[in-house]
Amino acid sequence: MNSQLKVIGKSILIKLPVFLFCVGYMSLHNHFFGTDNSVVGVVF
Amino acid sequence: MQNNMGYQTKQATPMILVLFLIVAIGPKLSLMNPYIGLVVNVICIFSILVLSSHNITMSNHVAFMMGYLMCQGYDVSGVIYGKRVVSLLISAMIVMGMYYVMNRKKEYKRTLKDVFQEIDIHSTRTQWYIKLTLTICMVTFVGNLLHYPRIMWINLVILSLVTPLEEEHRLRRMSRVPATILGAILFFMVFEWWIPTEYHQIIILLAGFGSMFITSYFIKTIYNSFSALIAAVLLFSAKDAMVLRVISNLIGVAIAIVSSYLFQLFFNTFRNVTFGGTNHGSKLNGEYH
Incomplete structure (x- = not known):
């Protein structure tokens, strides 16, 4: 059980910075290029 | 990367x-x-x-x-x-x-x-290029003539279902419609019934994070349906967006099945005419690096 939790925790910690980067990137993208162009940010 | x-x-x-x-x-x-x-x-x-x-x-x-x-x-x-x-x-x-x-x-x-x-029209790769290109182009053309409100949704279904490998295509088209309907129901329950408007942004962010762990096509399609509907409610009411999403997926799956069948028939006939029935076709040429 503990090892399973460790694996889950590890995978969350690995993906969290990527996710935070995506959120930050999308916010900046929307700020500079407008929310109408958010599709480009999503594709990137 | x-x-x-x-x-x-x-x-x-x-x-x-x-x-x-x-x-x-x-x-x-x-x-x-x-x-x-x-x-x-x-x-x-x-x-x-x-x-x-x-x-x-x-x-x-x-x-x-x-x-x-x-x-x-x-x-x-x-x-x-x-x-x-x-x-x-x-x-x-x-x-x-x-x-x-x-x-x-x-x-x-x-x-x-x-x-x-x-x-080469006899290679699986080129046949897939032709099949995907012509199917999407014809859907867009007819959709524009008929003023269909969300041609993009039909085309994204076709992009997802018309794959070079027939087995993958078969598995995907079986799960596409049920997963889309589940996603639409989930969206409706979360955004219309369960969660107050002030928490919607948090749900969108959490759903985005959760999507990073999805590997199954079925679950991914549920998520895609959910997130596409979030974007669509800017243009339509939640109910209209849901109905349109499900209808677009049904049309997309039907077109992908018919298109695959017709193109396969065409390529087989073309191969028989060119090679007299020998199996020179369906090759993935040049896999060297």
Whole structure:
């Protein structure tokens, strides 16, 4: 059980910075290029 | 990061810029009128597939095709279109830089010229290029003539279902509609019944994070349905968006099945006429690097 939790925790910690980067990137993208162009940010 | 285009890095890197330019210019040109759009779409979509998808196992075409279809679906004009082009060019520069750094030391024998020379109607790859290009272009053409409100949704279903490998195609089309309906129901329950409006942004962020762990096509389709509906409620009421999403998926699945059947029939007939029934066709030519 503990090892399973460790694996889950590890995978969350690995993906969290990527996710935070995506959120930050999308916010900046929307700020500079407008929310109408958010599709480009999503594709990137 | 590990993706490659299957041909020499020095030639593949500038082709990324060409692909982004197609995404920037093609959708705008295609929306001038349905007839010009048909020609523009055929040229642009076929070019995207040839340039990005020689190594079909990498599915490089997905990002560019999604970009193309989404830019077509969410058209903008004036200053905002200018910003879209700038944004795509900046994205292209970043992707080119990353691609070159990651692939500069890898040796690929194949050149861009080889990629074009390997276009052969008897190969599975080229048959898939033709099938996907013509299906999406015809759907867009007919959809524009009929003023269907969300052609993009039908096209994204076709992009997802018309794959080079028949087995993958079969498994995907079986789960597409039930997963879409589940996603739509989940969306309706979460946004209309369970969660108050002030928490919607948090749910969208959590759903986005959760999507990073999804590997199953069925669950991914539920998520896609959910997130597409979030975007669609800006244009439609939640109920209309749900109905439209489910109908678009049903149409997309039906078209993908019929198109696969008809094209397979055509390619088989063509092979029999050309080779008199021998099995020279259905090959994935030149898998060397």
